[in-house]
Amino acid sequence: MKRASLSVLGGVVGIxxxxxxxxxxxxxxRPGSETFANLNPLSWQTFLELRPTLTNYSALLNSAIGRATLNSIVVSAATVVIGLAICATAAFGLAAFQFRGRGLVFGIVVLSFLVPFDAIAIPLSTMFRDWHLTNTFAGLVLPGIGNGMAIFLLRQFFLGIPAELVEAARLDGLGWFGVFRWIYLPLSKPALIGAGLMLFLFQWQAYVWPLLIGTDAKHILGPVALSNLQGQNFTDYGLVFAGAVVLTVIPLVVIAGFQRYFVQSVSSTGLK
Amino acid sequence: MKQRQGLIALAFLAPALVCLAVLRIVPAISAVVESFYTESLLRGGRVFAGLGNYTDLLSNKDFRQSIGVTLLFTVLVNPIQVAVSFLLAVLFTQRAAGAKLWRTLVILPIATPPAVSAVIWSVIYRPDGLANGVLERLGLPAQPFLTSPSQVLPSLIVLLSWIGVGYWMLFLIAGIQEVPEEVREAALLDGAGPWRRMVSVVLPLVRRPLAFVLVADTVSNLLVFAPVQILTKGGPNGNSNLLMYDVYSRAYAIGDIHVAQAEVVILVALTLAIVAGQFRLLRGDQ
Structure with missing residues (x-):
C-alpha cells in the first residue's frame, strides 16, 4: 500500500x-497555426497529435536555425577534441611529476574554475573585440577549451595510476609523451569521457558568450538563433518547437549514450 | 633530476596554463583594473577615476533596485530548489514501481539548453499559452505571469526549477545511495517513522553533497541571464532585473563599459560573500 502510493506520487511528479x-x-x-488552437479548453489533444507531420522539421533544414544548429555541432565538437587534448596533457603534467611549484599550478587550476565564466564573459568579450575574434569560430571555441574542472577531474583519475607501471615503461625506454599516450590515456577512458561530456555541455548550453561574440548569420549558434526567432512579431511556433526539440535531442542522445560516465562525473564532483 | 621533471611537466601544462591565464584570470583582473577608469571625452581616452564608477553605481536607482531584486530572488530560489531536490532525491531512492522511469522524466530537462528552456516557457507563459490553459481547466482565473510585478519572479523561479532541480537531485541521489543500507534498516527497526528517518538519519549523512548543491546552486542562480533576457528584459518596472542582466544592458544598451566592469566586480564580490557566509553557517552548526 505504502509502496503503491509512493510510486503514484513519483509518477505525478515525473509527469x-x-x-x-x-x-x-x-x-x-503540427502546423504552427495550430499551436494555440488546442489550449482552450485543454484536452488530451493538447498533448497528443494523431496526424503528425514533419513539415516543421523539413522547413528547419533550410532555416537560420538549421544552419545555427550545424554551427553548434561544429563548435562543440571542436571544443571537445581540442579541449580534451589540452586538459588531459595538463592533468598528466600535474599527476605524473614531482616538481617545485606544483601546488601553485594546481591552485591556479582550482582558482580558474571558482571564478564563474559567465561573470567574466563581458570583460573577456571586450578583449576579444580588440583581438578581432568577434564573429569567428575561434572566438566561439576558445573559452571552452581550457576547463579547470575537466583538468581537476582527469588529475584525480590519473593519480590512481600506479607509479610502478610508469617506471617499468620508462626502463623499457618509453618517452614521457609515450607514457602519456600509451599508458595514461588507454587506462583513463571513463574519466576522458566524463571530461569530454563536461566540455561538450559547457559549449552546447552556452548562451551569454555566443550572444556576445558570434551573432552574424555564419557564426550564430542554435540557442541564440532560436531566441532571436522567438522575439519576432510573426513567429512560426511550429518551427520554434521543432528547433527546440533538435537542440534538446542532440545533447540527450550524447548524455544517454554515455549515461554511466555522466552520473559518475556528476557524483565525483559533488562528493570530493 | 627534479628540475628536469619540472621542465617536462611544464611542457605538458603550458597550453592549459596559457588558456586559463588568458581566458579566465586576465579578464577577471582586467575587470577590476578597468573598473577604476573612465572614458573622458575632454582629455581624450581613458583616465583614472578612483572609486568614481562605484559611487556612480551606488547612487543609481536602477542599480540599487537590481541589487534588491537579486537578493530577494537569491533568498527565495535557493532554499526552494535545494529542498525540492532533496525531497525528490528521497522519493526516487525509495523502492517503488516505476521509480527509475519517473526519475528519468525529472532529469530530462537537463538536456535542454537554458536559453531553449526560456524560449519554451515564453510560449507557456503567454496569455493564451499552456499555463493559463491548465489554470482554466482547473477552474482558476487566468494569470498575467511575466507582465505582473508580483508574479514575474515566482514565474522565473518555476522555470529555473524545472531546468535545475533534476540536475541537483542527481548529486543528492548519489549521496543518499552512499548511506549504508544497515543504517537505514537500523532506524527502521528502532521504530523511526518515515519523516523521522529522513530528518535524523538521511539528512545528516548527506551533509556534504547537500552543502555542495547549496553553494553551486547559489552561484549558478546569481548568474541567471538567459531567462531574463529572453522573457522579461528585466521588466515589468525592473522587477526581474537580476544583476547579470543589468551588467549586460549597462555594457551594451547603455554602452558604459567601465561602469559595467565595476558592476561585474560587485557581482563576483557579492557571490563570494554569500558563498563564504554559507560555508560559515554550514560549519557553524556541525
Missing amino acids: LFFLPLLWVVTNSL
Whole structure:
C-alpha cells in the first residue's frame, strides 16, 4: 500500500516535469497555426497529435536555425577534441611529476574554475573585440577549451595510476609523451569521457558568450538563433518547437549514450 | 633530476596554463583594473577615476533596485530548489514501481539548453499559452505571469526549477545511495517513522553533497541571464532585473563599459560573500 502510493506520487511528479517537453514535441509535429488552437479548453489533444507531420522539421533544414544548429555541432565538437587534448596533457603534467611549484599550478587550476565564466564573459568579450575574434569560430571555441574542472577531474583519475607501471615503461625506454599516450590515456577512458561530456555541455548550453561574440548569420549558434526567432512579431511556433526539440535531442542522445560516465562525473564532483 | 621533471611537466601544462591565464584570470583582473577608469571625452581616452564608477553605481536607482531584486530572488530560489531536490532525491531512492522511469522524466530537462528552456516557457507563459490553459481547466482565473510585478519572479523561479532541480537531485541521489543500507534498516527497526528517518538519519549523512548543491546552486542562480533576457528584459518596472542582466544592458544598451566592469566586480564580490557566509553557517552548526 505504502509502496503503491509512493510510486503514484513519483509518477505525478515525473509527469508534471515531462508535460512541457511533451507539449513541445507534440506542437513540433503540427502546423504552427495550430499551436494555440488546442489550449482552450485543454484536452488530451493538447498533448497528443494523431496526424503528425514533419513539415516543421523539413522547413528547419533550410532555416537560420538549421544552419545555427550545424554551427553548434561544429563548435562543440571542436571544443571537445581540442579541449580534451589540452586538459588531459595538463592533468598528466600535474599527476605524473614531482616538481617545485606544483601546488601553485594546481591552485591556479582550482582558482580558474571558482571564478564563474559567465561573470567574466563581458570583460573577456571586450578583449576579444580588440583581438578581432568577434564573429569567428575561434572566438566561439576558445573559452571552452581550457576547463579547470575537466583538468581537476582527469588529475584525480590519473593519480590512481600506479607509479610502478610508469617506471617499468620508462626502463623499457618509453618517452614521457609515450607514457602519456600509451599508458595514461588507454587506462583513463571513463574519466576522458566524463571530461569530454563536461566540455561538450559547457559549449552546447552556452548562451551569454555566443550572444556576445558570434551573432552574424555564419557564426550564430542554435540557442541564440532560436531566441532571436522567438522575439519576432510573426513567429512560426511550429518551427520554434521543432528547433527546440533538435537542440534538446542532440545533447540527450550524447548524455544517454554515455549515461554511466555522466552520473559518475556528476557524483565525483559533488562528493570530493 | 627534479628540475628536469619540472621542465617536462611544464611542457605538458603550458597550453592549459596559457588558456586559463588568458581566458579566465586576465579578464577577471582586467575587470577590476578597468573598473577604476573612465572614458573622458575632454582629455581624450581613458583616465583614472578612483572609486568614481562605484559611487556612480551606488547612487543609481536602477542599480540599487537590481541589487534588491537579486537578493530577494537569491533568498527565495535557493532554499526552494535545494529542498525540492532533496525531497525528490528521497522519493526516487525509495523502492517503488516505476521509480527509475519517473526519475528519468525529472532529469530530462537537463538536456535542454537554458536559453531553449526560456524560449519554451515564453510560449507557456503567454496569455493564451499552456499555463493559463491548465489554470482554466482547473477552474482558476487566468494569470498575467511575466507582465505582473508580483508574479514575474515566482514565474522565473518555476522555470529555473524545472531546468535545475533534476540536475541537483542527481548529486543528492548519489549521496543518499552512499548511506549504508544497515543504517537505514537500523532506524527502521528502532521504530523511526518515515519523516523521522529522513530528518535524523538521511539528512545528516548527506551533509556534504547537500552543502555542495547549496553553494553551486547559489552561484549558478546569481548568474541567471538567459531567462531574463529572453522573457522579461528585466521588466515589468525592473522587477526581474537580476544583476547579470543589468551588467549586460549597462555594457551594451547603455554602452558604459567601465561602469559595467565595476558592476561585474560587485557581482563576483557579492557571490563570494554569500558563498563564504554559507560555508560559515554550514560549519557553524556541525
